[in-house]
Amino acid sequence: MFSKTAKSRSSQRGSRGREARGSKPGSARRLFRFLMLLTGLGIGIGVPWVIWLDMQVRNEFEGRIWDLPSRVYARPLSLYSGQSIAKDALLTELKAAGYRQVSAATTAGTYAVNGNRFDIHRRAFTFEEGAEPAIRFLLQLGSDSLVSLSKASGAGDPGLLRLDPAEIASIYPLHEEDRSLVALKDAPELLVTGLQAVEDRQFKHHHGVALRGIARAFWANIRAGKAVQGGSTLTQQLVKNYFLSSERTLIRKVNEAIMAVLLERHYGKAQILEAYINEIFLGQQGKHAIHGFGRASEFYFDRPLQELEPEQIALLIGMVRGASLYNPRRNPERALERRNQVLEVFASTGLMTQSAAKAASARPLGVTDEPRSGGSRFPAFLDLVRRQLVRDYQPSDLSSEGLKIFTTLAPSDQKYAQQAVTRGLEELQQRGLPADLQAALVLADVASGEVRALVSDRDAGSDGFNRALDARRQIGSVIKPLIYLLALEHAADYNLLTRVTDKPISLRLENGKIWSPENYDDKSHGEMALMDALVHSYNQATVQVGLKVGVANLIGKIRQLGVDADIPAVPSTLLGAVELTPIEVTQIYQSLAAGGYSVPLRAVTAVLTPTGELLSRYPLRFMPLENRQAIALLNFALTQVVEEGTARSLHQLLGNETPIAGKTGTTNEKRDSWYVGYTRDRIAVTWVGLDDNRPAGVTGSNAAMRVWAGLFRSVPIEAVDLRMPDGANFVWVDKLQQALTDPSCPGAVQIPFIEGSEPQASTDCLQALEKTNGKSSWRKWFDRKD
Amino acid sequence: MIEKIRLSGLIILLLLAACSSQQPPPQEPPASVDVVNQRVRTPASQDSAGVQVYSLQNPAVKQLTAQAHDAEKAGNLDQAGAYLERALRIEPGDPQLLQHMAEIKLQKEDWQQALNFAERSYDIGPRVGEICSRNWRTISVAREHLNDPGGASVAEQRATQCMNTRPKGF
Numbered sequence: 001m002f003s004k005t006a007k008s009r010s011s012q013r014g015s016r017g018r019e020a021r022g023s024k025p026g027s028a029r030r031l032f033r034f035l036m037l038l039t040g041l042g043i044g045i046g047v048p049w050v051i052w053l054d055m056q057v058r059n060e061f062e063g064r065i066w067d068l069p070s071r072v073y074a075r076p077l078s079l080y081s082g083q084s085i086a087k088d089a090l091l092t093e094l095k096a097a098g099y100r101q102v103s104a105a106t107t108a109g110t111y112a113v114n115g116n117r118f119d120i121h122r123r124a125f126t127f128e129e130g131a132e133p134a135i136r137f138l139l140q141l142g143s144d145s146l147v148s149l150s151k152a153s154g155a156g157d158p159g160l161l162r163l164d165p166a167e168i169a170s171i172y173p174l175h176e177e178d179r180s181l182v183a184l185k186d187a188p189e190l191l192v193t194g195l196q197a198v199e200d201r202q203f204k205h206h207h208g209v210a211l212r213g214i215a216r217a218f219w220a221n222i223r224a225g226k227a228v229q230g231g232s233t234l235t236q237q238l239v240k241n242y243f244l245s246s247e248r249t250l251i252r253k254v255n256e257a258i259m260a261v262l263l264e265r266h267y268g269k270a271q272i273l274e275a276y277i278n279e280i281f282l283g284q285q286g287k288h289a290i291h292g293f294g295r296a297s298e299f300y301f302d303r304p305l306q307e308l309e310p311e312q313i314a315l316l317i318g319m320v321r322g323a324s325l326y327n328p329r330r331n332p333e334r335a336l337e338r339r340n341q342v343l344e345v346f347a348s349t350g351l352m353t354q355s356a357a358k359a360a361s362a363r364p365l366g367v368t369d370e371p372r373s374g375g376s377r378f379p380a381f382l383d384l385v386r387r388q389l390v391r392d393y394q395p396s397d398l399s400s401e402g403l404k405i406f407t408t409l410a411p412s413d414q415k416y417a418q419q420a421v422t423r424g425l426e427e428l429q430q431r432g433l434p435a436d437l438q439a440a441l442v443l444a445d446v447a448s449g450e451v452r453a454l455v456s457d458r459d460a461g462s463d464g465f466n467r468a469l470d471a472r473r474q475i476g477s478v479i480k481p482l483i484y485l486l487a488l489e490h491a492a493d494y495n496l497l498t499r500v501t502d503k504p505i506s507l508r509l510e511n512g513k514i515w516s517p518e519n520y521d522d523k524s525h526g527e528m529a530l531m532d533a534l535v536h537s538y539n540q541a542t543v544q545v546g547l548k549v550g551v552a553n554l555i556g557k558i559r560q561l562g563v564d565a566d567i568p569a570v571p572s573t574l575l576g577a578v579e580l581t582p583i584e585v586t587q588i589y590q591s592l593a594a595g596g597y598s599v600p601l602r603a604v605t606a607v608l609t610p611t612g613e614l615l616s617r618y619p620l621r622f623m624p625l626e627n628r629q630a631i632a633l634l635n636f637a638l639t640q641v642v643e644e645g646t647a648r649s650l651h652q653l654l655g656n657e658t659p660i661a662g663k664t665g666t667t668n669e670k671r672d673s674w675y676v677g678y679t680r681d682r683i684a685v686t687w688v689g690l691d692d693n694r695p696a697g698v699t700g701s702n703a704a705m706r707v708w709a710g711l712f713r714s715v716p717i718e719a720v721d722l723r724m725p726d727g728a729n730f731v732w733v734d735k736l737q738q739a740l741t742d743p744s745c746p747g748a749v750q751i752p753f754i755e756g757s758e759p760q761a762s763t764d765c766l767q768a769l770e771k772t773n774g775k776s777s778w779r780k781w782f783d784r785k786d
Numbered sequence: 787m788i789e790k791i792r793l794s795g796l797i798i799l800l801l802l803a804a805c806s807s808q809q810p811p812p813q814e815p816p817a818s819v820d821v822v823n824q825r826v827r828t829p830a831s832q833d834s835a836g837v838q839v840y841s842l843q844n845p846a847v848k849q850l851t852a853q854a855h856d857a858e859k860a861g862n863l864d865q866a867g868a869y870l871e872r873a874l875r876i877e878p879g880d881p882q883l884l885q886h887m888a889e890i891k892l893q894k895e896d897w898q899q900a901l902n903f904a905e906r907s908y909d910i911g912p913r914v915g916e917i918c919s920r921n922w923r924t925i926s927v928a929r930e931h932l933n934d935p936g937g938a939s940v941a942e943q944r945a946t947q948c949m950n951t952r953p954k955g956f
Contacts (some may be wrong), residue, residue: 078876080846129868160846447878448871597906617864620871620887622902628909681878721879725909 050258057259058266060242061275070403072385073165074411075450075605076127079139080160083146084716087116089412090141094120096166096411098303105152108134109307116141119152123304125164126612128406128605137161144716166411167298169382181402181610182294182305184274190351191293191305191313192273197349198317198342200234204269208235208260235260237320238276282316283323290323300328302368310352311360314342315367328367336365380456381409383466384583384603392616393607403615404608408450413715417441417453417684418460420710425458425688427706433697434690439707440467442586442601443684448620449590449599452682454583465691468582473689476576477537477646477700478585478665478674481592481634482557483574484534484542486549488630491757496531496633497738502541507571515571517543520666520699529735531637531751535645537664539575546574560625561588562598576665585676586685592635593661593678595725596628629728629754635661636722636752646701647675653709659719662708664700673698675705680718684708728754739763822889825927830919833949847873847880854886863894881911881921888924901928918948 077093079085094101094111102110105121112119118139125132136152151158184192196203202210214231232240239259263272281289282296290299296316297305308316318338319326328335340361347357385407421439429435441455456466465471487494502525506516517539519525524540533541546554551574555567563584567573580588583601591598599622607615625631638661641647646664651657658679665674673688673696688703690696698704724730730750734741738759741748745765762770843851854869870887877883888903904924911917922945929938 078846078872080844080876082844083846083876129865129872157845159849445875445878448875450875595906595909597902614864617868619867620874621899622906624902624905721910723879723910726913 050262053255053259054262057239057242057263061263061267070170070405070607071167072169072382072405072407074168074407074409075452076125076162076165076406077410078160078162079146079149081146081149081157084144084718085141085146086144086714086716087141089416089714090118090139092412092415093163093166093410096415097163098166098298099163100303100307105136107307109303120163121152122161123164126404126608127162127164128608128614128617131612132162135161165406168378168407168409168411169385181278182274182292184270184277186306187274187277187293188306188308188313190310190346191277191308191317193351194313194317194342194346195234195273195276195320197351198345199237199320200232201349203234203273206233206235206264208262208264209233209257232256233260234276235263235272238272238279239263241276241279241281280320281323282319283327300367309360309363309366310346310356311339311343311363312366314346314360315339315365318342328365332365339365378409378414378454379462380466380468381407381414381451381454381603383456384451384454384469387469388602388604389607392604392618402610404610404612405604406606406608407603408445408452408605409603410452413443414453414455416714417443417455417711420707420714421455421686422458422460424703424707424710428688428698428703431702433703434694436690437688437696437698437703438467438691439686439688439704440471440582441684441686441707441711442468442582443682443711444586444590444601446590446593446678446681446683447597447599449594449601450605451601451603467687470581471687472579472581473672473687473693474576474667475578475580475585475674476665476667476672477539478663478676479554479574479576479578480534480537480542481638481663482554482561482588483546483549484530484637485592485630485634486553486557487530487545488633488754489627490549491630491754494530495753495757495759496529496637496751497733497735497759498530499527499738500530500533500541500545501527502533502538502544505540505543507543509571517572517575529738531640534637535640537641537646543571543574547571558588561591562600563587576667582685582687585674585687586683589676589678589685590683591625592631592638593683593720595635595721595723596625596631598623598625628725632722632724632728633752633754635720638663639720639722642677647677647705649701650677650705650709653706654712654717656712656717658717659722660712660717661720662705664705666699669695670697670699671695673700673703673705675700675708677705677708677712678720679712680721682712682715684711686711722752724752728752731758733759734763734765737761737763740766742766742769744769821927822892826889826892826920826923830916830923830945833916833919833946843880843882844877847877847883850876851883851886854890858890858893863890866890867894879910881907881917885911885917885920885924889920892924892927895931897928897931901925901932904928914948916948919945921945922948 074096077097091113098109099120100110102112105112105119108121108123110121118141119136120139121136122134124134135158137158138150138152140147149157149159149161200210201216202212210233218231236256239256278292278294280293281291282293283290283299285299290296293316294305296319297303297308297312300316301308301312315328315335315338318335318341319328321338325331326335326338343352343357343361346352347354352360385405389405421441425437425439428437437458439455439458441453442451443453444451454468456462456468457464487498488496502519504516504524506514509515519539520537525536525538528538528541530545533545551569551571554573555569558565558567558578563580565578565580565584567578570577587601590601599620602618604618606617609615639659641664642650642660642662647662650660650662660677660679662675662677665676666672671689671693675686677684686704686707688696688698688707730752732741732743732748733739733751734745734747735749735751736747739761740759741763742765745763850869850873854866854873857863857866857869867887867890870883870890873883874880874887884903884907888900888907891897891900891903901924904921908918908921908925911921922941926938926941926945929935929941
């Protein structure tokens with residue numbers, strides 16, 4: 001290029017030399033040739049240049065539509081009469097979903113509360129199954145449940161309502177950006193008109209660049225003595241934003257102007273304005289750039305763009321000029337001054353009355369103290385969401401599509417779970433346990449396997465090691481129920497009353513060492529019912545049973561229950577020398593709690609495109625296990641752990657006598673504390689220990705169970721489901737005599753048996769009753785054969 | 787960048803294709819849509835001769851069930867499934883919901899899940915009356931398609947016994 005230019009210069013000089021000699025026709029020809037050359041050069045360089053710029057800017061413009069990060073939502077809260085929900089939980093849910101408390105809920109996204117009476121104005125929202133309009137409704141709470149629901153319009157009970165879900169994160173694996181897409185038609189009118197009034201009054205008329213605008217801005221700035229208006233059109237600003245760079249050279253300016261003209265040729269004003277509203281840079285949160293007014297509205301005011309007050313819109317428009325300079329959190333005075341300048345423009349252009357603008361100028365900035373985080377409110381849960389998505393999607397889908405991802409997180413449950421861990425560990429510290437204890441907690445819905453809360457650290461904000469998903473720790477006695485389950489599956493040999501013996505046992509291991517497990521209290525407890533060996537978690541009795549059912553079968557059972565872990569086939573496995581993560585333990589026990597209907601734990605329920613079309617659903621799928629009768633028997637035994645066994649202090653900790661199932665777990669030298677517990681609808685697993693695996697002084701009941709209780713003091717507790725499946729029944733028996741008895745006889749208890757495995761003998765009391773009264777109706781029913 | 791170009795190219799191609807071609811004819815509904823009525827609901831209602839053992843449903847579940855029925859009638863089985871899933875979140879142990887879901891799965895020709903939902907409904911349901919008959923008839927159809935003709939005829943047999951089988955469990 002340089003040599004060509006040099007050549008053309010020498011030919012110019014040469015032509016002038018000959019001109020001086022007065023050869024007119026020749027010089028005209030030469031001038032023509034020169035002009036042709038210039039035109040050729042112009043076309044040769046300029047046209048490809050413009051084409052290249054055109055490609056660049058179109059790619060950016062079109063590419064950005066697909067460049068939105070995926071937004072991640074919590075589960076929407078369903079509201080209906082009779083629902084179990086406490087006032088604090090409802091307030092937590094409203095707050096998480098970004099609802100503001102006001103005196104009357106006249107606008108969407110607000111609520112008013114008076115005692116236990118709520119006035120809620122639900123926003124319009126596109127749920128998994130489709131769009132629902134905004135609705136205002138009244139809600140009356142009782143002590144722990146929803147008493148009534150009615151439409152504010154007085155049109156009766158709406159039956160079932162849902163709050164729009166809390167937005168819990170944006171996922172942007174490839175770009176450190178965060179955006180909240182707003183359609184032009186949904187943008188507040190004041191934003192659309194105000195932007196043009198402040199930044200580009202000729203927007204509707206120009207073709208990308210506006211000389212009049214530049215002149216006007218120049219004049220306005222001179223009059224004001226400072227920069228109050230910019231000369232770039234909105235289109236130029238959009239282009240500039242696409243190729244954000246601190247470089248301010250003339251060539252860049254020219255390029256931007258050319259690209260602005262090109263953009264205007266290809267796209268309509270509305271498209272350009274919509275792109276601008278969603279694209280413009282309005283701040284920085286750590287590594288993440290805040291792009292667009294929608295995201296900025298959430299970031300600065302913690303509410304959707306549609307709900308902003310005029311002065312808040314003015315502040316954001318003012319920030320276009322310099323998001324950092326006018327950052328309302330860091331430079332509140334400058335931001336206020338700028339905002340009021342914008343309000344003046346609103347008034348002078350007739351967008352607001354003078355008095356309204358004056359009133360708005362008197363109001364404070366109204367930004368929240370803490371920026372609403374795009375991605376770090378629930379880091380542990382989000383980690384699980386990511387893993388599920390990565391397992392099921394292409395990374396390019398996730399980073400580039402602007403999807404709406406619906407998850408199973410319950411914000412109120414998550415809050416209570418984190419509180420239970422944080423406060424629980426502080427309490428344990430006060431009771432003399434180490435100050436650096438750590439914990440993990442998984443809370444899931446029993447029937448659907450939906451994960452409602454996940455805690456991976458005693459500190460809420462920590463997004464380091466995800467203990468709930470990755471901490472592999474020995475599970476101790478938490479393994480025992482599986483051994484008893486294997487035994488109960490052999491109904492011919494075992495029922496819950498089968499006598500087993502808790503006595504010293506020594507085994508020679510493969511390495512030649514002798515293994516002699518002890519009980520927790522260093523005693524042996526002799527003969528007892530199978531059920532009681534589990535209820536009291538006796539090691540020696542469990543090993544006796546375990547050796548009969550076989551270590552290999554135990555490992556097979558763990559696999560069958562959905563956990564594919566590498567487990568050594570050695571006798572100590574029978575006492576839980578098996579390392580599993582809290583989420584794996586939850587998976588195993590979900591299958592049991594759900595009566596043998598296993599579902600993979602899931603954190604994602606559906607994925608929608610930005611326009612609300614369903615991209616994929618994760619439908620509920622069951623996997624029924626064999627021998628569900630044995631599982632039902634085991635569930636009953638696990639309720640007895642709480643009634644009279646190792647977890648018997650739980651009712652007192654909860655202040656609630658409702659039957660629930662559970663199992664404690666402790667490992668050697670008190671390094672790990674586990675508690676697995678479930679009600680009809682909720683299962684939670686808690687682990688407490690030290691990261692470096694030092695002895696921590698923790699046992700199942702002194703640590704993890706206390707954390708578990710801390711959570712279940714805050715969530716509804718329903719009696720665990722003990723309905724027996726086909727082929728198992730509750731029978732009145734005398735435990736000691738292992739005999740059938742009558743409910744009126746002393747020592748009579750109801751215990752479930754798999755049909756055919758019930759005791760054959762009758763107690764003397766039952767025999768005597770039957771002699772005088774004939775068989776009781778339940779015995780007749782029981783003896784009847786099909 | 788190249789991906790973006792490819793993506794936009796692809797989109798343009800798809801748009802052009804959408805413009806140039808005609809709407810595809812509506813798909814024939816799978817034969818299984820009728821199966822539910824012919825082989826499950828109608829005979830079950832005849833078996834039971836009006837004997838229905840239904841648990842009380844809360845209004846929210848009722849509403850969702852009605853919406854699921856409407857979606858089902860309109861042929862939108864995914865939507866129907868989504869409504870039932872919402873209802874199951876409220877009442878996870880409702881045998882009617884589980885059976886309804888089994889019938890949706892049957893229409894979707896998801897035989898294994900149809901079987902699983904029907905079994906769960908039977909396990910925790912009344913095990914008598916119309917719902918019991920629907921449970922076994924669903925299991926029968928599902929087993930047929932899962933190459934278990936023996937199991938299918940046993941299930942068919944069980945369906946006819948729903949009116950004289952004594953309730954067990956509690």
